[in-house]
Amino acid sequence: MNRSAPRNATADNQLLIQTLSPAHRAPLLPLAKRIADSGCNMADARVSTIGNDTSVMLLASGSWDAVAKLETALAKLGRDEDVQIVHYRTTPREPTTHLLPYLVEVIAADRQGILVKIIEFFSRRDISVEQLSSMRYQAMQTGADMFQAQITIGIPAETHIAALRDDFLELCDGLNLDAIMDPVKF
The missing domain is CATH 3.30.70.260 (ACT domain)
Known part of the structure; x- marks a missing residue:
């Protein structure tokens, strides 16, 4: 019998999102809205403009179904030709007290x-x-x-x-x- 955590446990459901776009098209606000609308939280965020382009890296966390809903919403955002988007599920980082x-x-x-x-x-x-x-x-x-x-x-x-x-x-x-x-x- 598998005693793993239930599928909706928020601690184990994280999605790392990376985008590249022209600076004037940086998708920070649309990404933040999609994260909130899906029922996830933005756990970490990094935005950097280098040259004429902007990189946005976000870590979203939430229940299993909220992360799945966010993945679907990101697929729609990825259709924009000016925005390159990569995302994948990840796990929380182990504490590094040493x-x-x-x-x-x-x-x-x-x-x-x-x-x-x-x-x-x-x-x-x-x-x-x-x-x-x-x-x-x-x-x-x-x-x-x-x-x-x-x-x-x-x-x-x-x-x-x-x-x-x-x-x-x-x-x-x-x-x-x-x-x-x-x-x-x-």
């Missing part, structure tokens, strides 16, 4: 490969990148091409933080990057 959240900020003269070297540094140490935002811009006074990144990482609790910070700052000094690594303060 990871310590830290924020890394980097600013430097823009050069190819900076972000790769930073990500590689953390990857070699089994440190997860939880969120990342980076951009190029021109310095106001000089017009120099600049690079900026904000990265939220998850550091395993057994990691010696001072040694990690020293190694990271040494990497940044060698690459001529201005950087900080501080605990996330909620």
